[in-house]
Amino acid sequence: MNIGIPKEIKAGEHRVALPPSGIRELVARGHTAFVQAGAGAGSGFPDAEYRAAGAQLLESGAEVWARAELVLKVKEPQPSEYQHLRPGLTLFTYLHLAAEPDLTSALLASGATAIAYETVEEGNGRLPLLEPMSEVAGRMAAQVVSHYLEKRQGGRGLLLGGVPGVLPAHVVILGAGTVGANAAKIALGMGARVTLLDINLDRLRYLEDALDGKLSTVYSNQINISKSIRSADALIGAVLIAGARAPKLITRAMLPLMPPGCVIVDVAVDQGGCVETTRPTTHSAPTFVLDGVLHYGVANMPGAVPRTSSLALANATLPYAVQIANRGIDALASDCALLKGLNTFGGRCTHPAVAQTFGLDYVEPRRALSELALSDYLPVYQ
Numbered sequence: 001m002n003i004g005i006p007k008e009i010k011a012g013e014h015r016v017a018l019p020p021s022g023i024r025e026l027v028a029r030g031h032t033a034f035v036q037a038g039a040g041a042g043s044g045f046p047d048a049e050y051r052a053a054g055a056q057l058l059e060s061g062a063e064v065w066a067r068a069e070l071v072l073k074v075k076e077p078q079p080s081e082y083q084h085l086r087p088g089l090t091l092f093t094y095l096h097l098a099a100e101p102d103l104t105s106a107l108l109a110s111g112a113t114a115i116a117y118e119t120v121e122e123g124n125g126r127l128p129l130l131e132p133m134s135e136v137a138g139r140m141a142a143q144v145v146s147h148y149l150e151k152r153q154g155g156r157g158l159l160l161g162g163v164p165g166v167l168p169a170h171v172v173i174l175g176a177g178t179v180g181a182n183a184a185k186i187a188l189g190m191g192a193r194v195t196l197l198d199i200n201l202d203r204l205r206y207l208e209d210a211l212d213g214k215l216s217t218v219y220s221n222q223i224n225i226s227k228s229i230r231s232a233d234a235l236i237g238a239v240l241i242a243g244a245r246a247p248k249l250i251t252r253a254m255l256p257l258m259p260p261g262c263v264i265v266d267v268a269v270d271q272g273g274c275v276e277t278t279r280p281t282t283h284s285a286p287t288f289v290l291d292g293v294l295h296y297g298v299a300n301m302p303g304a305v306p307r308t309s310s311l312a313l314a315n316a317t318l319p320y321a322v323q324i325a326n327r328g329i330d331a332l333a334s335d336c337a338l339l340k341g342l343n344t345f346g347g348r349c350t351h352p353a354v355a356q357t358f359g360l361d362y363v364e365p366r367r368a369l370s371e372l373a374l375s376d377y378l379p380v381y382q
Contacts, residue, residue, distance in 0.1 A: 001031050001032075001069050001070055001324075001325045001328070002031070002032050002034065002067055002068050002069045002070070003026055003031055003032065003033050003034065003068060003069070003070045003071075003072065003321075003325060004033075004034045004035075004064040004065060004067060004068025004070070004071045004072070005017050005018055005023075005033065005034070005035045005036065005039055005055075005064065005071075005072055005073075006036045006039065006061040006064045006065060006071065006073065006081075007036040007037075007038055007039040007061055008039075008042075008073065008074055008075055008303075009061070009078050009080070009081070010075045010076075010078055010300060010303075011282045011283070011284065012282050012283030012284060012298070012300065012303055012304075013042075013074065013075055013300050013303045013306075014042025014043060014303055014306035015042070015043055015074040015075075015300075015302065015303055015306045015309050015310045015313065016039050016040040016042070016043050016045060016074065016306070016310050017072035017073050017074050017093070017310075017313075017314070017317070018072060018310075018314050018317075018318065018321070019040065019043070019045050019310055019311060019314055020040070020045055020049040020050050020052065020053040020055075021053070021314075022314045022318045022321075023035065023050055023053040023054060023055045024053040024054060025318060025322065026321070026322065026325060027053065027054035027055070028054075029322065029325065029326060031325050032056065033053075033054065033055040033056065034055070034056050034058050034063070034064050034067050034068055035047075035050045035055040035056070035057055035058070035064070036057075036058055036059070036060065036061050036063075036064045037057050037058065037059050040310075042306050043306040043307045043309075043310040044306075044307045045310075061081070061084075062084065065081070065084035065089075066084070068089070069088065069089065069090065070089075070090045070092065070321075070324060070325060071089065071090070071091050071092070071093075072092050072093065072317070072321055073091070073092070073093035073094075074093060074094065074303075074310075074313065075093065075094055075300060075303075076093060076094060076095050076096060076097075076100060076103055077091070077093075077103060077106075079102065082103070082106040082110075085106060085107060085110035085112040086110055086111065086112060087110070087111035087112065087346070089110075089112045089113065090112070090113040090114075090115065090324065091107075091112055091113065091114045091115065092115045092117070092317070092320070092321060092324065093116070093117060094116065094117045094118055094133075094270075095114060095116035095117075095118070095119075095343055096116070096118060096270045096271055097116065097243075097343055097351070097354045097357075098243060098244050098245045098271055098272060098353060098354055098357045099245060099270060099271055099272045101358060104344075104349075104354065104358060104360075107343070107344040108344055108347050108348070108349060108360075109347070110347075111346055111347045112344065113342070113344070113345050113346070114342075114343045114344040114345075115324075115332075115338065115341040115342055115343065116243075116341050116343045116351070117129035117130060117317060117341070118130040118242070118243070119242055119243045119340055119341050119343065119351055119353075120320065120337050120338055120340060120341035121242060121337055121340040121341070122337045123336065123337070127178075127242060128316055128337070129313075129316050129317055129320070129341075130178075130240075130242075131178050131316065132309075132312040132313055132315065132316050133302045133309065133312070133313060134177070134178035134179045134182070134240075135178055135182050135312070136301070136302040136305065136308065136309050136312060137179055137182075137267050137301045137302055138178060138179040138180065138181065138182025138183040138185075138186070138238065138267065139182045139183070139185075139186045140301050140302070140304065140305070141179070141182075141183045141186075141236045141238070141265045141267055141301070142160075142171070142183050142186035142187040142190060142192075142236075143186065144263075144265050144296055144301075145160065145169075145171060145187070145192075145234040145236065145263055145265055146160040146190060148234075148263045148265075148287065148294055148296060149169055149233060149234060149261075149263055153287075153294075154261070154287065154289060154294045155261050155262075155263050155294060156169075156233055156259065156260070156261035156262065156263075157261070158233055160187070160190045160191060160192045161190050161191020161192060162191060167193070168191045168192050168193050169192050169193070169233040169234060170192070170193045170194075170195065170231050170232055170233050170234075171183075171187045171192045171193065171194050171195070171232070171233065171234045171235075171236065172194075172195045172197070172228045172229055172232040172234070172235045172236070173187075173194065173195070173196045173197065173235075173236045173238055174197050174198075174220065174225070174235070174236070174237050174238060174239055174249055174250075174274060175197075175198060175237070175238035175239040175240065175268075175274070176196050176197075176198035176200060176203045176204055176207055176217075176238075177198075177203075177238060177240055179236075179238035179240070179267050180196060180198070180236070180238035181207055183236045183238060183267075184196050184207065184211065184215055185211065188211060188214050188215060193216075194214070194215040194216070195215065195216045195217075195218055195228050195232075196215050196216070196217050196218070197217075197218045197219070197220035197224060197225060197228065198217075198219075198220050199219065199220050199221075201219065204217040204218075204219075205217075220249075222249075225249055225250070225254075226254060226257060229250070229254065229257055229258050229262075230257050230258070231259075232258055232259070232262055233259065233262060233263070234262060234263040234264070234265070235250070235258070235262065235263070235264045235265070235275075236264075236265050236266075236267065237249075237250070237264065237265070237266035237267055237268045237269075237273065237274040237275050237278070238267050238268065238274075239268050239274040240268065240271065241271075241353070242353065243343075243351050243352070243353030243354055244271070244353035244354075244356070244357060245271055245272040245357055246268040246271045246272050246273055246274040247274060248273075248274060248275070248276045249274045249275070250264070250274065250275040250276060250277075251276045252276050252277050252290075252291070255277065255290065255291040255292070255293050256291060256292075258292075258293055260292040260293075261292065261293075261294065262292075262293050262294070263293075263294045263296065264277075264278070264293055264294065264295045264296065265296045266278040266295070266296070266297050267301065269281075269297045269298070269299045270299040270300070273297065275295070277290050277291075277293075277295060278295055278297045279295075279297055280297050280298075280299045281295075281296065281297040281298050281299075282298060283298055283300075283303065283304055286298050320335075320338055323335060323338065324338075329369065332365070332369065333366070333369060339365050339366070340365070342365045342368075345363075345365070345368045345369065346368065348361075348363040348368050349361065349362055349363065350362070350363055350364070350365045350368050
């Protein structure tokens with residue numbers, strides 16, 4: 001199969017879908033890898049390493065998209081890339097379609113097969129391709145909080161861990177999944193007081209034990225959230241509903257409850273945000289202040305540490321990419337986790353949460369695969 005790795009063009013995005021080691025694995029299995037020149041430079045992978053791994057270097061992203069049957073990316077296609085979507089093309093990347101109505105429409109109109117990293121789901125509910133970037137984003141969130149609590153950054157002028165005789169900062173985390181757990185771990189390690197809220201009591205019990213009872217766990221409801229944010233120096237939004245928009249747990253009317261200079265880091269922003277006042281920001285302009293509260297809404301946080309992120313992401317995605325390249329449509333039909341990642345196929349919406357978000361007709365993935373002329377959309381490779 002012809003596999004394409006275009007350079008990421010989203011603002012502030014320096015990750016790459018596969019490092020040279022991943023390219024070597026695909027080429028060794030008889031596939032052809034087209035990599036855009038400079039695609040790995042931001043992550044510290046020069047073109048020479050890709051050539052040595054067996055990739056064919058192409059100058060433009062348009063060439064990569066045109067020659068590839070399977071495109072591997074990190075972030076969702078940007079509007080200038082929509083023109084490259086077409087029947088017969090398979091796209092494997094983070095999509096977060098519930099927050100992207102225009103991209104959803106473009107994918108459906110194009111007939112392309114779109115598999116979203118973030119909705120590939122194992123039988124136990126684990127999201128193996130979202131997990132590594134959630135780990136990075138969660139750990140970064142605590143670092144971001146520490147940075148923006150500094151007075152010169154617009155925060156309250158607090159040291160996250162405090163000093164003897166002075167209380168540390170209070171960090172409230174909404175959501176005890178991978179992002180929330182990693183944010184709590186780093187914040188605690190830096191000496192902060194941490195309150196973690198979730199509706200999953202088993203998860204709260206587990207984290208209270210795993211983190212030696214160093215944090216406070218609270219059942220998540222509107223009353224408890226309102227109480228917790230009154231003393232919060234920082235709030236980390238870590239809520240996730242796979243494939244769907246995040247619920248708005250913090251409304252604008254609640255901002256006055258928070259101390260002036262409080263910092264909000266809404267990691268859920270790529271799914272619409274769990275804070276009503278959050279809007280997507282960029283690494284070059286990451287924050288804004290509303291009602292005295294500093295908001296950080298960078299939707300591709302792991303892009304700030306691209307080498308770590310690219311390597312961690314490829315560790316998780318490469319086995320699935322190899323399956324698709326080796327087996328074509330059979331990879332989807334025989335792997336239930338990968339099948340759940342299918343968001344669009346032949347102009348049909350094949351993820352229930354995306355369909356519900358936009359009021360689209362939902363077609364169960366296996367039905368979509370069986371009803372369409374498969375060879376027109378994803379060839380089978382032996």
